[in-house]
Amino acid sequence: xxxxxxxxxxxxxxxxxxxxxxxxxxxxxxxxxxxxxxxxxxxxxxxxxxxxxxxxxxxxxxxxxxxxxxxxxxxxxxxxxxxxxxxxxxxxxxxxxxxxxxxxxxxxxxxxxxxxxxxxxxxxxxxxxxxxxxxxxxxxxxxxxxxxxxxxxxxxxxxxxxxxxxxxxxxxxxxxxxxxxxxxxxxxxxxxxxxxxxxxxxxxxxxxxxxxxxxxxxxxxxxxxxxxxxxxxxxxxxxxxxxxxxxxxxxxxxxxxxxxxxxxxxxxxxxxxxxxxxxxxxxxxxxxxxxxxxxxxxxxxxxxxxxxxxxxxxxxxxxxxxxxxxxxxxxxxxxxxxxxxxxxxxxxxxxxxxxxxxxxxxxxxxxxxxxxxxxxxxxxxxxxxxxxxxx
Amino acid sequence: xxxxxxxxxxxxxxxxxxxxxxxxxxxxxxxxxxxxxxxxxxxxxxxxxxxxxxxxxxxxxxxxxxxxxxxxxxxxxxxxxxxxxxxxxxxxxxxxxxxxxxxxxxxxxxxxxxxxxxxxxxxxxxxxxxxxxxxxxxxxxxxxxxxxxxxxxxxxxxxxxxxxxxxxxxxxxxxxxxxxxxxxxxxxxxxxxxxxxxxxxxxxxxxxxxxxxxxxxxxxxxxxxxxxxxxxxx
Ligand SMILES: Nc1ncnc2c1ncn2[C@@H]1O[C@H](COP(=O)(O)OP(=O)(O)O)[C@@H](O)[C@H]1O
Ligand SMILES: [Mg+2]
Numbered sequence: 001x002x003x004x005x006x007x008x009x010x011x012x013x014x015x016x017x018x019x020x021x022x023x024x025x026x027x028x029x030x031x032x033x034x035x036x037x038x039x040x041x042x043x044x045x046x047x048x049x050x051x052x053x054x055x056x057x058x059x060x061x062x063x064x065x066x067x068x069x070x071x072x073x074x075x076x077x078x079x080x081x082x083x084x085x086x087x088x089x090x091x092x093x094x095x096x097x098x099x100x101x102x103x104x105x106x107x108x109x110x111x112x113x114x115x116x117x118x119x120x121x122x123x124x125x126x127x128x129x130x131x132x133x134x135x136x137x138x139x140x141x142x143x144x145x146x147x148x149x150x151x152x153x154x155x156x157x158x159x160x161x162x163x164x165x166x167x168x169x170x171x172x173x174x175x176x177x178x179x180x181x182x183x184x185x186x187x188x189x190x191x192x193x194x195x196x197x198x199x200x201x202x203x204x205x206x207x208x209x210x211x212x213x214x215x216x217x218x219x220x221x222x223x224x225x226x227x228x229x230x231x232x233x234x235x236x237x238x239x240x241x242x243x244x245x246x247x248x249x250x251x252x253x254x255x256x257x258x259x260x261x262x263x264x265x266x267x268x269x270x271x272x273x274x275x276x277x278x279x280x281x282x283x284x285x286x287x288x289x290x291x292x293x294x295x296x297x298x299x300x301x302x303x304x305x306x307x308x309x310x311x312x313x314x315x316x317x318x319x320x321x322x323x324x325x326x327x328x329x330x331x332x333x334x335x336x337x338x339x340x341x342x343x344x345x346x347x348x349x350x351x352x353x354x355x356x357x358x359x360x361x362x363x364x365x366x367x368x369x370x371x372x373x374x375x376x377x378x379x380x381x382x383x384x385x386x387x388x389x390x391x
Numbered sequence: 392x393x394x395x396x397x398x399x400x401x402x403x404x405x406x407x408x409x410x411x412x413x414x415x416x417x418x419x420x421x422x423x424x425x426x427x428x429x430x431x432x433x434x435x436x437x438x439x440x441x442x443x444x445x446x447x448x449x450x451x452x453x454x455x456x457x458x459x460x461x462x463x464x465x466x467x468x469x470x471x472x473x474x475x476x477x478x479x480x481x482x483x484x485x486x487x488x489x490x491x492x493x494x495x496x497x498x499x500x501x502x503x504x505x506x507x508x509x510x511x512x513x514x515x516x517x518x519x520x521x522x523x524x525x526x527x528x529x530x531x532x533x534x535x536x537x538x539x540x541x542x543x544x545x546x547x548x549x550x551x552x553x554x555x556x557x558x559x560x561x562x563x564x565x566x567x568x569x570x571x572x573x574x575x576x577x578x579x580x581x582x583x584x585x586x587x588x589x590x591x592x593x594x595x596x597x598x599x600x601x602x603x604x605x606x607x608x609x610x611x612x613x614x615x616x617x618x619x620x621x622x623x624x625x
Contacts, residue, residue, distance in 0.1 A: 006511075011504050012497055014490070021492035021534075304488040307450055308550075309478030309505045311471075388451040390484050 005321075015321030018298060026329075029290040033330020034337070036283030037367055041338035043275035044359055049351040050269065053192035054262045055255045056352075060121065060188060060199065061101075062132050063221035064230045065237065066254045068247045072218070073265070074258040076103055076119055076193055080216040085241060089222060092240045094233040096225045099127045100217030102205045106198065108175045110156045116195035118154070118175065122205025122217075130221050135199055138184045142201045150182040153350050154196025178208050192268075192351065280370055287326055287371050291319060291378035299385045307387035315382050323375030327368045334367075335360060395462060397558055397590045398424040398447055403456035405442055405613075416442045417613045420456070427588045429581055429603060431595055434610035440594045441562055443610070447592065448480055448560045449473045461557055478505050481551030481589075483561035483580070487543040489535040495522060495546045496531040502550040521549040525579055541572025548576055552583050559584060561593040565600070573597060 001020075005013035019026045057075055067089060071079030086098045102122030109115050125143050128136035138149050150171070152162050161171050162185060171182040180200075188197050206212055224233045230250045237248045249257060263269035295302070302315055338355065345353045405417035416439050424430050432440045445451040446465075447458055453466040463476055481502070489498045499518040508514065522531055525545040535543050544564060551559055561580065565573030577593075577600045584591045593600075601607060602621050609617040 010508050010511075012493065012500060014493070017492040017497075018490075298490075300486075300488060301490045304482075304484070304490075305501065305505075307448070307477060307482050308502060309474055309476075309480075311474045388445050390450070390482075390486075390488065 009317075009321070013321060015318040016325050018294065018318070019322050019325055022294075025290060025294065029286065029326050030329045030333070032286030032290070033283055033326050033367065033371070034334040036279050036286065036370075037331050037334025037363060038338055038341075039279030039282060040276050040363055040366065041334065041355075041359075042341060043272045043279060044363065045338070045342050045345070045353045045355070046351070047263070047269070047272040047276070048356075048359065049353045050192050050262060050272070051259055052352050052354075054258050056188050056193070057119075057121070057197075058251065058255045060132055060135060060186070061130065061221060061251065062136075062223075063099075063130055063251050064224045065222040065234055066249055066251055067220040067222065067237070067241070068218070068249075068254075070245045070247050072247070073261050075219070075254065078103060078218040080218060081220060081246065083215045083217055083220075085246060086217075086220045088241060089220060089237055092233065092236050094224050094228040094236060096223045097127070097129070098220055098222045099124045099130045100202065100214075101130075101219040101221055102202055102209075102212065103218045104205065104209045104212065105194065106175050106208055108173065108196075111158075112156070114156060116154070116156050118196045118198045119194035120148075120198040120200060120205060120208065122200055122202040125201045129223065131199075135186050138186075138199075141183045142199070142204070144183075146178065146180050146204050146207065147183045147200070148180050148204065149184045149186050149199040151197035152185045152187050155350060157196065176208055180204070180208070280366065283330075283367065283370050284374050287323065287374035288377055290326070291322055291375050292381050294322065295319065295378055295381045296384075299381075300390070302382060302385035303387045303390050306385055307390060312382075315385075316379055319375045319379045319382070320372060323371035324368065327364075327371040330371075331364050331367045335363075396423040396459075397426050397461055398422070398592070399457075399459040400443075400447065401457050403446065403453070403458060405439075405446060405451075405454055415613060417446070420613075420615065422608070422615070424590060424592065425605075426590055427585070428605040429584060429591045429593065430606045430608060431593050431601060431604040432608050432610060433594075433596070433601075434616075438610040439613040440610055442613075444560050444562055444592065444594060448482065448558075449476050478554070479557045481554070481556035481559040483544075483547050483551050483559065483564045485563045485566050487535070487540075487547040487567075489543055489546055489550075491535050494532050494534055495527060495538065495542075495549075498535070498546055499549045499553050502553040506554060518549075518553055521553045522546070524583065525549045526575075539572075541568050541575065544568055544572070544576050545579065548579055548583075552580075552587070552589070555587055556589060558590045558592065561591065561595075563594050563596070565595060565597050570599075574599065577603065 002013055005016050067085055069079030069081045083100055086100060089095055090098050104120050106118045106120045107115055108118050123131060125139045128139045135149060141147055165171055165182055165185045173180055186199060206214055224230055234248050234250055342353045342355050345351060400420050400422040403417055403420040406413055406415050408414050434440050446453055449465060458465040460476060461479060496518050499522055500514060503514045503517060519531060522528055525548055527542060527545055530538060530542060565576055580591060581603050604621050607619055607621055608615055
């Protein structure tokens with residue numbers, strides 16, 4: 001280790017030697033950084049799951065443009081929009097096709113007596129081009145009254161039910177006074193949005209939600225003509241439709257708007273953001289504490305080095321070297337434990353908590369930055385190393 | 392023009408404290424020290440020996456008067472000039488001031504790396520050679536915590552001498568040592584200094600060392616009260 005660092009720095013790795021000499025301090029510092037890294041990873045993991053839950057339903061759709069009511073917050077937390085807007089939109093040049101989308105939460109009582117809510121999507125099943133190929137294939141079976149496709153990750157649903165469905169079986173259940181028959185499964189992964197999800201025909205949807213009418217869907221999905229720019233059509237639609245109460249967004253912009261809403265307007269997003277901030281703060285304080293104590297403990301040695309003719313850059317180098325050592329050694333266990341905890345969380349909650357490389361790199365760079373900032377603050381104590389006090 | 396000395400002090404005054412508490416520690420010091428000589432500073436505690444040493448060694452700012460060190464005026468010199476001058480000096484402190492996390496060889500190496508590290512292998516060889524000269528060849532990889540007081544001070548001597556400094560300043564280098572190891576340390580300082588033409592200025596109370604000196608200067612209350620050559624010049 002020492003030899004490698006000597007080679008890297010082109011000088012003795014004083015920072016590393018100093019840190020590794022005091023094993024207790026090194027262990028405390030590294031565990032502190034690991035813990036802070038872990039905190040940040042957990043917050044980001046859950047936040048990431050929240051985000052992927054938020055946009056997961058978009059994976060069901062295959063649309064270029066979404067028209068919604070201004071009152072809605074997100075795709076699945078939407079207001080109602082007059083179906084008349086769909087016919088207006090079809091008259092706009094560049095619009096190839098349009099379909100209504102109905103969304104509602106269907107309460108469902110499990111065998112064990114607990115009630116879960118199933119996020120239900122009602123499609124016009126004569127237009128499979130508006131959904132992803134994975135469920136478009138099942139649309140034929142949805143034309144039969146009261147049939148649905150059930151999300152595989154539905155909470156509280158016995159594995160035997162899902163297995164039977166996947167093997168081509170059926171599953172009958174009562175919801176909202178209506179008997180529904182699941183005839184297939186889909187895999188959306190929206191753990192934070194609902195306990196489970198259903199896809200069904202608009203007819204089945206309206207029967208399940210007697211209060212809703214076919215004239216007021218939640219969204220209108222549009223596809224544009226080949227070779228026409230989506231943004232251009234969005235602009236045309238905004239001009240053509242009454243501006244009051246109507247929101248026209250390209251599908252990806254709509255997903256982004258949902259993410260922004262969830263991370264800035266919903267308490268969960270704010271809480272996790274705060275958690276990340278706290279993790280970073282804990283890391284900063286621990287590293288600062290360790291490095292400044294270390295500087296204070298070595299003032300005599302530093303003063304000696306000053307007397308020998310070492311300048312300020314040398315001392316800054318030592319402190320930053322220590323900061324980097326702490327960042328690297330703290331990050332690695334933090335990452336490993338986080339990967340384990342992610343797997344645990346996934347198994348227990350069914351939430352899509354995944355470690356991806358970009359998050360790992362981001363957190364590593366963050367750890368490095370935080371340690372360097374702490375190191376920079378700790379170097380202020382170096383001024384106290386006065387070689388005149390040595391004799 | 393007169394021969395130039397490695398250390399020339401003239402009209403040197405030094406004060407500690409501010410305002411009411413301001414107190415003069417050095418009074419009108421005039422001193423030229425010859426190249427290659429071993430000069431010993433003596434005097435009672437508080438007489439200003441350490442202050443003189445730190446002023447001449449670029450460790451303390453010169454307030455009034457002049458110190459010319461290796462031809463460079465220290466009064467008014469900037470930090471960069473001081474740092475580069477310090478690299479031409481060697482210091483040995485009362486406490487050894489070795490870095491506890493570095494081995495004996497690494498501590499000595501620190502005395503070389505201040506000049507850069509273009510040739511690490513050569514530097515390691517030089518550090519090992521000096522450790523050999525102070526009789527610690529078999530203690531290279533020891534941490535200071537595992538060395539005796541005398542051995543540590545010998546490592547400190549090796550560190551101060553390894554870069555062939557023009558001047559070595561030592562402040563009571565034997566104070567923390569028993570008589571025998573103290574004598575060994577000074578003997579080494581003296582022999583190594585002679586072979587390398589190093590100018591050495593040492594503060595000591597140790598009477599048995601006095602006879603090794605080329606010149607003995609005694610301070611009292613910040614003034615030179617005697618400046619002599621020892622009875623038996625070696
Ligand atoms: N940092 C300081 N602050 C204030 N007074 C000091 C300081 N260092 C030394 N002195 C004073 O200067 C005088 C000379 O001290 P010093 O050079 O340490 O003497 P010596 O080394 O001969 O014992 C003493 O009176 C001492 O109290
Ligand atoms: Mg003294």
